[in-house]
Amino acid sequence: MNYWLLKSEPDVYSFDTLLNEKKxxxxxxxxYQARNNxxxxxxxxxxxxxxxxxxxxxVGVIKIIKEYYxxxxxxxxDWVVVEVExxxxxxxxxxxxxxxxxxxxxxxxxxxxxxxxxxSIKKEEFDYIxxxxxx
DNA sequence: GCCAACGTTGGC
DNA sequence: GCCAACGTTGGC
Numbered sequence: 001m002n003y004w005l006l007k008s009e010p011d012v013y014s015f016d017t018l019l020n021e022k023k024x025x026x027x028x029x030x031x032y033q034a035r036n037n038x039x040x041x042x043x044x045x046x047x048x049x050x051x052x053x054x055x056x057x058x059v060g061v062i063k064i065i066k067e068y069y070x071x072x073x074x075x076x077x078d079w080v081v082v083e084v085e086x087x088x089x090x091x092x093x094x095x096x097x098x099x100x101x102x103x104x105x106x107x108x109x110x111x112x113x114x115x116x117x118x119x120s121i122k123k124e125e126f127d128y129i130x131x132x133x134x135x
Numbered sequence: 136g137c138c139a140a141c142g143t144t145g146g147c
Numbered sequence: 148g149c150c151a152a153c154g155t156t157g158g159c
Contacts, residue, residue: 007157031142031156052157096158115141115156 003126004037004047005110006062006084007117015049015060019086023065026118027073027081034118039068041082048121048129050110057093058129062086090133104128 006026008014018024029035041047045064051057066083099105105128109119121129 009157033142056158113141114139114158117156 002040002042002045003121003123004041004045004064005050005058005119005121006047007050007052009053010051010055011053014051015062015086015089018049018062018084019060019089023083023085024062025081025083027071029071029079029081029118030074030077031117033116035078035080037118037120038080038082040120041067043067046087046126047084048126052117055093055095056097057095058090058133059093060086060089061130090130092133092135094129094133098132099129102132 013024026038029038041064043064043066047062047064048058049060049062051059062084063086064082065085068080068082071079071081096110099108099110105111105125108125109116109121113119
């Protein structure tokens, strides 16, 4: 079981859109490192849904329900998608500002690799952020 | 709108 | 294989 963080600009594709649509295809990834992470995802893995640019906060958790297959929106190259469904909405959103200030989260990919859109999250980080959102 | 931090491309 | 030029992401 692995944990991930997926970024999306909410004016393009938001967590609420996914909630309404019940299920989503994570397409359009055009970065090798992000793609490699997509390929490592397994059914049942959980991922944070982060809103970049607008909000700059983790808003929910999603579950991987279908492992990678070729991205139908790609005209060339070896790009892939996974399918996801909403798992839960966070009671309290966790902002980038909070994460940056939190001494327990200084090594999180969101800060270390700010441009990567699909990254892995340590179980401790995942559990810690979930606990924060409940507090 | 700007810019830092990357990633990609192409000339050499 | 190196590196300059350029493009993109995302925070500010």
